[in-house]
Amino acid sequence: MKKNHFNSFLLACLLLTASCTQHKPGTAIQDTLKTSVSTAKDLSANKAGIVNKPDVSTKKSLKTDTVPFSTNPCSQIAYEILTTSDRYKSLTDGLTARIIANGGTSYGLFYEGSPNAKKDNAMNYSKTYDYAIHESYPDHSPVTARFTFDPTKRQLFEYDAALDSLIPTSFNKNLLLELDKACK
Numbered sequence: 001m002k003k004n005h006f007n008s009f010l011l012a013c014l015l016l017t018a019s020c021t022q023h024k025p026g027t028a029i030q031d032t033l034k035t036s037v038s039t040a041k042d043l044s045a046n047k048a049g050i051v052n053k054p055d056v057s058t059k060k061s062l063k064t065d066t067v068p069f070s071t072n073p074c075s076q077i078a079y080e081i082l083t084t085s086d087r088y089k090s091l092t093d094g095l096t097a098r099i100i101a102n103g104g105t106s107y108g109l110f111y112e113g114s115p116n117a118k119k120d121n122a123m124n125y126s127k128t129y130d131y132a133i134h135e136s137y138p139d140h141s142p143v144t145a146r147f148t149f150d151p152t153k154r155q156l157f158e159y160d161a162a163l164d165s166l167i168p169t170s171f172n173k174n175l176l177l178e179l180d181k182a183c184k
Contacts, residue, residue, distance in 0.1 A: 070114075070116075070119065070120035070121055070122075072116055072119050072120050073182035073183070074115075074116070074151070074179065074182050074183040075114060075116065075119075075120045075129065076182070077175055077178050077179040077182050077183075078129035078149045078151070078179070079129070079131075080175060080178075081149055081156055081171050081172065081175050081179070082129075082131055082147050082149060082156065082171075084171065084172050084175070085147075085156055085169055085170065085171040085172070086169075086170060086171075087147075087158055087169045087170070088133075088147065091133060091144070091145055092107065092133065095107050095135075099135050099136070099137075102137075103137060103138070104135055104136055104137040104138075105136045105137070105138075106135075106136045107133060107134065107135050107136060107144075108133075108134055108136060108141075109131050109132065109133060109134070110123065110131065110132040110134055110143070111123060111130075111131060112124060112126070112130040112131065112132055112146075113125065113126025113128060113129070113130035114126060114129055114130070115127060115128075115129075115151070127150075127152070128148045128149060128150045128151070129148065129149040129151070130146070130147070130148050131146070131147045131148075132145070132146045132147075133145040133146075133147075145158065145159075146158070146159035146161075147159070147169070148166060151179065151183065154176055154179075155168055156168070156169045156170075156171045157169060
């Protein structure tokens, strides 16, 4: 009987301790932001094909150093074609500062499709290399732009949602030679 009283007393103490612990509102978001800012130079890709690029400074734009989603040489060149294009650079220049000013933490890429989806850690199979730029906020991650690199047409496209069409985008054509070597 004394054992039951002791166990009940112990349980009551644990519940009291748990209920008295105070949590300051907003600290989880601040901790997340601090983590993102402190790891600003770390670029990482996960198995879902997502790369986040946090930035420390709200005044500097991000460097163009990138981490491809895959070790597959074809995929790496397609990724480089995207991230070195003028359109991608114009969309992402200063983007992190704007996102942080709006309460977000960073931006990243979804690797939506690839001809070698499993090997490349892409979300789906596609005949093209498909990417989406997204912004990261505590409650949502809106996609702001979509790009497709078609290896057969040898062209980078930006998807226009209003017209539901692909618009050719300029890119470094010298990378096509590297693509040919890598994709033999």
